[in-house]
Amino acid sequence: MLIAGRAIVFCFVWEERMNTRRTFLASLTGAASAIALLAISGVSAHAEGLKIGFSQVTLQSPFYVQLKNGAEAAAKASGDTLVFLDANGDVSKQNNDIQDLITQGVDAIIINPVNPDAVAPSLEAAEAAGIPVITVDRPTNGGKVAAHVGRDNKQMGKLVGEAVVAKLKADGVSGAKIIEIQGDAGGAVMMDRRDGFHAAIEGSGHTIVEGPYAEYIRANAVTAMQDLLQANADVKVVYAHNDDMALGALQVLKESGRNDVLIAGVDGLSEALETMSSGGEYVATALNDPQYLGDVTIQVAREAAAGKDVPSFVDAGTALVTPENVGEFPHSALFAEYRPQVLGK
Missing domain, CATH: 3.40.50.2300 (Response regulator)
Known part of the structure; x- marks a missing residue:
């Protein structure tokens, strides 16, 4: 009877352990499904820590320096890393820079092209790597681009x-x-x-x-x-x-x-x-506030990196300034400030 009792106890314990294991596996499967569902639904669309590449045409113009500063500030505020490369007006250098960004595995690439046609090989390479491209200030002629951010x-x-x-x-x-x-x-x-x-x-x-x-x-x-x-x-x-x-x-x-x-x-x-x-x-x-242009471009890059639909053209807005209305626009920085609401309207 003692042996039989031990057998009964053993069977009971074994069955309980199996039930526990089944419950754990079921929970794990459910969690995996939930994670997959979250990924598909884009819940992590704005997770921090993105790496965004930026290939700039030149820094010889104060406008482009301020565009860079605006992008850097916006990336920092979002907890992202901005990898900035200056083409210095050289088409070959720009294509090499973009290839470098692709090799680094950035989540999105921003391009201000030296020449609207000459970056075509880079656009093809980025598309092959599954990296969305956003152009800023200057558009490209052809090629797959998720969005262009600029002004009319x-x-x-x-x-x-x-x-x-x-x-x-x-x-x-x-x-x-x-x-x-x-x-x-x-x-x-x-x-x-x-x-x-x-x-x-x-x-x-x-x-x-x-x-x-x-x-x-x-x-x-x-x-x-x-x-x-x-x-x-x-x-x-x-x-x-x-x-x-x-x-x-x-x-x-x-x-x-x-x-x-x-x-x-x-x-x-x-x-x-x-x-x-x-x-x-x-x-x-x-008006053509470059810091705001950089800010908007980073926001669009984050949307594109998350796989969200973005407008093909995002107009950052402008306004005419004459001696009659010049006092209406703050201009203590290098460029006058003009920040109309252009996203999420």
Whole structure:
């Protein structure tokens, strides 16, 4: 009886252990299913600790320095790591940099392309690696891109052009010669700012003299304006594709004692707004807050890295600034602040 009793006890204990094991396995299977379900449903869509790559066209322009700063601040605030690489205007270096980011296994790649066509091999490589690409400021021509974050540069040029036409009309000036200092040859931003401005001037009776490409750099614009002024002494307006170049042109005009020439630019550089506030010849710019552009780009990159649908174009917004409304825009930083709600509207 004692042996039989032990057998009964053993069988009971064994059965209890098996039941416990079955319960544990069932719980483990259920947990695994729950984890898979959470992953599919994107619950961890905004987990911290993403690694985001950023291939920047150049840091020679203060705009692009501030764009970098805005992206870095936004990534830090989200607990992410931003791997930043400067192409320094070199297409080959940019493609090599992007390949490096792919090798590092980043979760998303932000590209401000040196050339809209030349980064095609990089876009193909990123797609093959399953890494979403977001372009910022300058779009690419073709290739798989999750989203482009920028502003309507054609509209910006048009707004500035309309302000110039209105000012000339108010001053009673007809048939004015307008010098245009351009950005970079073949650049999408350059073409849009040119085309928008030209559309506003068309039919006004004014004439545009297309100047050289000064690469958005003030020193280059100074050199260009010195030559342009000699060849076009009857100039009435200078329009530059960014404020930095416009201020370079203004410097040459002041040094030449020319206070009768109107100046207009794009980007909302705070120095331009200060010049406008103090009176004088600076008549228009369009806001293009680069730090906010960087902030929005990081937000879009996080969405894309989580596999969420993002708009093909995210417009960070702009506004025209003239001497009449310049006081409405904060401009204590390098660029005037303009942060409209553009995501989650």
